[in-house]
Amino acid sequence: MEDKKTEEGWEPKIMAFVCNWCTYAGADLAGTSRMHYSPNVRIVKLPCTGRIDPLFVIKAFENGADGVLVSGCHPGDCHYTSGNYHARRRWIVFKSLMDFVGIHPGRLHFSWVSASEAIKWVDLIDRITEEIKKLGPFMEYRGLKK
Amino acid sequence: MEKELRERARELLESGEVGVVIGYGWNRRKRRTTPVFIRKPEEAERLVFNPLCVNNLSVYLTRKYPDIQKLGRAAIVAKGCDIKNIVVLMAEGQLKRDDVYIIGVRCNGVVYRQELWQGELRPEIMPVKCHNCDVREPHVADTVVGEPVLFTPPEEPVGMVFDKIREIDAMSPEERWQFWMDHFSRCIKCYACRQVCSLCYCERCITEKNMPQWIETSAHPRGNLAWNLIRAMHLAGRCTFCGECERACPVNIPLNIINQKLVLVVKDAFEHRSGYDPDTHPPLIVYDTEDKEDFIK
């Protein structure tokens, strides 16, 4: 991914892995409602948060992402009943692991956004983008010899 | 103890109850121990047990070894810590309790590496797991050999691994990153850590999936980081901290630190300790609707 410069300076690249049924629909609602939010996020839709392998996050960083967001249905709302509960357990461990190896907690975010929460989505993306902007480009990961 | 061990192995082979006894024997110079596969009653004399018996032999019970499974039902000489791995294999449906005859050995601790042995077991040459061991009396076994061991593990775990975890926890993200990159950059992708682990029993490891290539095979810092993160993640909630991966690592990456960190995370978050109960599901395949989610926005 090429870095994009705007008049204000460097713009972060954020990968969002979202579930099909809630967060994607929420983001879609934001779009159809003509709500404005930071264009820094690239969305990848998956059937369920339970399908989001931690490797996806690692691959995103490897390919130059400055931040990653993982988002799905609120507890109890999973289209497949329990996918998000399993995902939540995995995230608890994965987040601790990423913290432990020194990935700044501001670069990896998790959220629940339902199909009707377009406002939450807009607000979330704006906040995350601001936070990652402050952290700057993820040079540690991008600079790894490959 | 060895007399008892050999006696038991001989009986099992004579009666035909097992086809092979997996245990420890001396190497040629009698200075190191090595895994042995005893198939004839008269060979039971080769079995030994002493502080050099560091290997976790449970790896030979996994499906990675079809040729060993062909030898018939196995009996295995196992320390408490090794039994933990057998228990996880049972919990994960890899083994049934009857598939294996466990000869539990009461253990006073082993050496961290066999090269350190100079004829005497001193605390300095023991791994951290031994200093905190609560299974010196084997907890799941068909028979137990050896003298009872009087040892109470400290209430709060002690040892270098725990000190180091606290130290890393206190570091800034940048310092942590530096610490791990220094270590992971040495990785030579020999996968010894995976091969000695009895819980890495996948027939096809994620590193071997190359359509697309998920984990880069080249030994460069980026691919090494991905491998080490995923290895740790795949063992989360399952690792029993037996320490085989770190022992096998030819470049001394402190894998025990990252493994134990996740053991602690899992214990805090899900109150789960792996390797104690074959009937409890591993924590990452189940869930609780009340799991903590303070980090989820």
Place this chain on the structure above:
Amino acid sequence: MEKSLLKKEALQKLIDGVREKGGRFVAPSILARQVVYREVDCADQMVHDYIVPRNSIKEFLFPQTEPILRFRLMREGVEVEDVRVEPERTVFFGVRPCDAASCGAVRKVFTWDYIDQFYTRREDSSVMMTIACTSSDDECFCTTVGVSPEGKEGADLLLKETVDGDYLVEAVTDRGRAFVEEFKDVFTEPDGAELKAVATPEPIEGVNIDNIIGFLKDRSHYNSEIWAELARKCVGCGACTFTCPTCRCFDMVDEGTYIEGERRKNWDSCQFDSFTLHASGHNPRDTQFKRWRNRFMCKFNFYPVKFSARGCVGCGRCIRVCPVRLDITEVMIEVSEAARDV
């Protein structure tokens, strides 16, 4: 000047001299609690009391990962760029005679039907300063496979430690002589210094290399029962092959994005189960003992027979790093015995 003296105080001057001319100086040094060959810039980083470093010098001549071409997808098609190695001079100091002997063996495969310049250019621009061994351990078995702990094979300069910790230097090759000439202010006149005794491991009793080769060449032994018995405990990690100075198998991978990337040559290991896995799913070496048999066959039959080169130099690394203590010398004894019984 065939013989000269290298004072330990002069080592820093030598390192500086080599580095000033754009070279790198590789010597035994401590990294992560073990002695390894690595690049040093200061004499203090070096260690002198070691038996055999954990890694072999092959990683400097045949890197674990190296690009061999670069590609980029353009509108007009694929653009391919060759990678040409222009290696800096590498001075290997403190190489053990077993490691030095391994270079000639590895070179054979890289110069066999095609001259692999990635290897030859690096080796040709290196200077091998071998130090005769003054200590050995249980795992050393060079003498069993015909390598001497004060051997000159593969060395440009053979160094022997004096009791004062200096080195008596003997030039073995023209390259060695030229090196001493180039740095003549570092080397001094030998003054009859007393040498430390060379440590020669006893040849392992019961091993007969000719019998082993004979046994391995006889194809009826390929499916012998003994292989499973001897190698059942192998767990299939690649530690032995990666630390072995004469193992040189590699794999090619393309890494990068769909738009641009590199083709890389990476170390591979015959101990990995995917090493011989066919696209059809069939694997001729489907169990671990067969993979281990292959390693043994390669060391004592395939490689020496095909290339008239050493398959094994007896450094003992594979024994030291093996997590299950699968000792190649014990297998050598067993196979020698089996050969006698035939």
